[in-house]
Amino acid sequence: MSQYLDVFLDEGREQLALLEANFLNMERGNHSAEMLQILFRAAHTLKGSSRAMGFLAVGDLTHEMENILDDLRNSKLEVSTPIVNVLLDCLDSLGALIDGIASSGSDTDVPNTDIPTLVSRLSALRTGSQPIVTAPVEAVDETLNCDTSFPLEEHQQAAVDAAVDSGFTVFQVSITLSADCLMKSVRAWMAFGALESIGSLLASDPSEDKLEAEEFDQTFRFLFATNSTVEIIKSALSNVSEVDNCDIRVIAAPIVNGDAEVVLERAPTPEAVPTEPLIKESIVKAAAVKPEAVETADKDKAPSAGKAVTATQTIRVEVSRLDTLLNLVGELVIERAQVHQICVELHNRYPRDEEATQLLETTHRIARVTAELQDQIMKTRMLPIDGVFQRMPRMVRDLAQKTEKDIRFEMSGGETELDRTVLESLGDPLIHLLRNSVDHGIESAADRIAAGKPAQGLVTLSARHEENRIVIQITDDGKGMDPNRLKESAIKKGLISESSSSTMSDRDALNLIFYSGFSTAAVLSDISGRGVGMDIVKSNLEKIGGRIVVESWPGKGSQFTVHLPMTLAIVRAILVQSNGGTYALPLGNVVEMLRLGSAEGEIEQKTLGSLPIINLRGHTIPLANLADLLATRPVATVPEDIQEEACVVVIGLGERQIGICVDELIGEQEVVIKSMGTLLGDIPGLSGATILGDGKVALIVDVTKASDRIKSVEWSKSDTTVVS
Template identity: 45%
Template sequence: MSELDMSQYLGIFLDEAEEQLQQLDEAIVKLEQSPDDIELLNTIFRAAHTLKGSSASMGFNRLATLTHRMENVLDLLRQGKMAVNREIIDVLLASLDRLRLLKDGLAAGSGESGEIDDVVARLESVLAPQKAAGDAAEKGGGHNLTLDDIEENVIRAAQVKGFNPYEIQVRLEQGCQMKGARAYLVFNNLKDVGEIIKSIPHTQDLEAERFDDTFTLVLVSREDADTLANIVKSISEIQEVVVRPIRLAEDMEKTTRKAPAAGGGEGPISQAEGRGGENRITQTVRVDVQRLENLMNLVGELVIDRTRLAEVGNGLKARLGSEELLETLEEVSMHIGRITSDLQEEIMKARMFPIDQVFNRFPRMVRDLARKAGKEIDFIVEGRETELDRTVIEEIGDPLIHLLRNAIDHGIEDPAERLKAGKPRRGTVRLRAFHQENQIVITVEDDGAGMDPEKIKAKAVEKGLISREAAARLHPREALDLIFQPGFSTADKVTDVSGRGVGMDIVRAHLEKINGTIDIRTTPGKGTCFTIKLPLTLAINRSLLVQNGGQVYAFPLANVIEIISITPAEIQYVHRQQVVVVRGRVLPLVYLGHALGQARELPPGESYAVVIVGLAEKQIGFIVENLIGEQEIVIKSLGNFIGKIPGIAGATIMGDGSVALILDVRSLIDGLGVEANRELAS
């Protein structure tokens, strides 16, 4: 294969290899928990077999060799000749790590960098007892034929074309001097009347004469059994030939009818799929991510122009009244609006990916961390099918890693401690994702020791993050927020898992970057639950538009709880903080102009509109001059020239061409230092 051809297919190979490696990673970890799951073993075997085949076809010998050795181990597990144990799982995962290293080397352009001899030796040591037993069985005569799913599919495809499958057992005469040459002659004579799809032992072993005196072939041919037997017997030094037709299970026949192998010809199922039956196979195509980004930007511009066109039409109608041309313009405007909405929805769907792409890397990580920490953990994952925008998926991985590491190291206790506390020996860590209105919610929950607010405050004082007087004034819920301070850690010692004073501050920073929030619920001795709320997309969002000081601002609807109207007489003061009582609860008030550094005093008026926003358990009311309404907006970055402005998350273009600023609610609240907590509300 030329260098040009290699570069043409390398990208496709790397994408598919990454999918196979991720599938293997997740399935092997599951296998440790369900060692008797034959279907899971078949899934692992198929993934390894596919990776081996594609690696060999691309000429990547180390990848192919290592996956071939893994395949041998997996095949013995499928046949029940070996039982799944921790040693086998460890060596399979080690092999997987080496495969990923080789794949990353190819992606970086440095070739198959990395040795495999040590991992291959570990796999061979696992195979050694079975290999010895197999050699003894060979001396006793005969082979136990097993076919994997791919080989059975090949046979089915051949049967459709009129070929019959046979198992051919050949025994050479004792004392045969050139066993490899005799095996070659058998292969050479049979290839004229059919196709050999399997050899036991492998052809490499036959050529090297690493077998006793018996070997077995799987052949598909249009000839009958007697003809095949006579072809083999015509070769000298052949003592015995046994030819048996191969019968496949009925359930495999049904599976093959649903998904015929390539080259299997046309059939009734293909016609049914053409009519749009329920079994229609979904066709997919790989698309460059940058193209999706460009499409999203173009759709965003269409959304802006749709709004502007509607406003222009309304303005003309107000000036000129109802005329035929205006009615046509209004009709066209509405039609463009519908098409733009549909186009926007389709592009959004194209950018949506199952969160499983992030979740499937965690079972292996949790297993390794739990073993390193000496803890026993049941890891439960729910909501893998939940979809969200790829830009959000890219950012959510690191925060979840830190939360899971925190749950394993700080949350779940040692088995002895759990038993002493009356808990099951094995701890539980649950990762869950689900949709809630226009947000996605992810929870990381453990049934461990929980967090003690007093201990957190003491640690914060010890590390100089807060004064002793300020710590004494903190409500327990506010004390929990201290864990997000840079440099904070409650670990008594530094471990490989955590306790280095980094992590939770990174979690909040990542989440704020994608307009997400995080909340903590904990009960000492019972466990802790972190709840993350994220927008479905970062490109287009629904917002509440308000006007203040002649400028239009947008509150992300995800942060808005409700809107109320109050009179100046209802405004009270608690600890020099403006508040209002809403349904028996004290709500802190802030004038939006003051929060943005424009004006401290409220403008005179008979009543004020208050937008109540929430961050976790905190709720604050922002007094605004005018309410405009709810609208779908396209989020635009302020750019590097303007930089990051406190309280402003971005901008959007309005229907009349003006610019509205999108508010960063958390930044506004942090900048004010408002004591929006339960202590104020009590």
């Protein structure tokens, strides 16, 4: 059982995510028949798989949800906020149940789940409109209770006749599951649900009970009445995984009927086209000689059908295995660089030797292949950001309800991919930023109208690629932040001195919100925390190599922009020599590289006060020696300490820039970031180390943190001069 459990849990969570996303769409008025169909199918699948696994609480709850969804799709119920509320509460309970199953292996006695109440709430919604059991369903019941074995028995034939009389085509669908299918009954249930969603099942072989009890080999058959085409049936069934073969045959079709004719025209085996009112089993058998033809013809037609889902073949792989692969490839890249270096030396020593030349060429090819390999493995670790995004609409909705604000929430760029290590640490900071926008940013409807804005506030969340970075933006059209109020508040809290606030730019004032112990809300709420939020958001983002920029326009709204690296494992960096050591500066923040001096193409070092600077196209950029940035007690670099012909790497940090002086630039290359081990822990100013082509270790500088250290030195210095 346990080997099925993981499959069940993974699938269960997927279905829940799908349900949640669509429930929210539903409330927004987007409830097409198609979508309700998807929802119904998701609930149905969950019910089937949970019952098969013996998790009855999940099964009971999903059963009731399925009923509601069934009524919704059949227009017996109207979509309304109360219904969505109940459905969302059900999802929460289901989530808790699934977590309970994951931790204890059972769905009984899971806290925070009151199944009976939810079930009665659900059924209360349906009273009045229920129960209406339609005639075909009764027919299903009738036939299903019998142990059917095709060909048909009399009463089943009657059901087939009845279906045909009402204009349906009757198909026999035989499904063969792959031999290594783990959860046969679940797959059968899924197939069952898929078919039921587009027509009526008349009979199954083996019987439904036996399907549920997994009392069958690989193959099961359904007798199925529908007015859909073979393609639609195919595409419905394509969602069922682990299916080896699926054979669809026409059993019976109405004489002259528009819908049916379409079906028949597309029926790939001409022999099967019925000329008689009812096709008898014998004829169908003749047609069935070419089941392969059905298969291929359908495959050809499927893409043109548009709606057909192209089932991507996937396998689940443990993340640790991917990590190991990535590490191994990292090793390979390092070794490759070493081999390359040796080959270059050999070639230099024997420039005319043919084999040395060939060897060099071969290493070039190996380099290309390893680079490609590394790239591909990196990609396997990439996931769409949607995984994090899909939690947000629910959170914003609940919060808006709680704070009694009218908020429209828009998301875009959910397909943007990034490394899963980055993704995992992204959820909490994003939740916090969004909560902040909803709680502090957007005003109450009355305030908004008074300010001449539409009553409905707008909060957006977007993600996009920008060069080798991911940019995530959270904007609101709320009241914005006033730099002066922020300064006052910071002075009151003793975070800054009054004198330093007077010289503080608006940009720096906005950044005060990232100071620990700062909160602008007049009344602390349980929603956006107690002033412990934004500094943690910032430090969490920095931990994954990101940075956050805040912009705000009083009265108009605020915007938070988060820049993230696409991956944490490999980074393009410029290698530099400084003070006898080799360091890697990640290219992400490098704006340009210069050489100090007075000749053409070089730039002159100047001083401003006591600080060394350069003037670059009208911008004043402070200079600092790399060694000073990394010192145990960082000091502002004295102009005399900078070498005359030092190289300057200009680093951009948001709007600010800083020039880092090094002895020599070595070159640009991709480096695999390695941790320096738990023993040394986080070293201020460094983000890790890497192994170079010659096997030596180079330290990777965290330029943002390193320059922040210098900045804090300058700040404290100016503070002390003012105070004394």
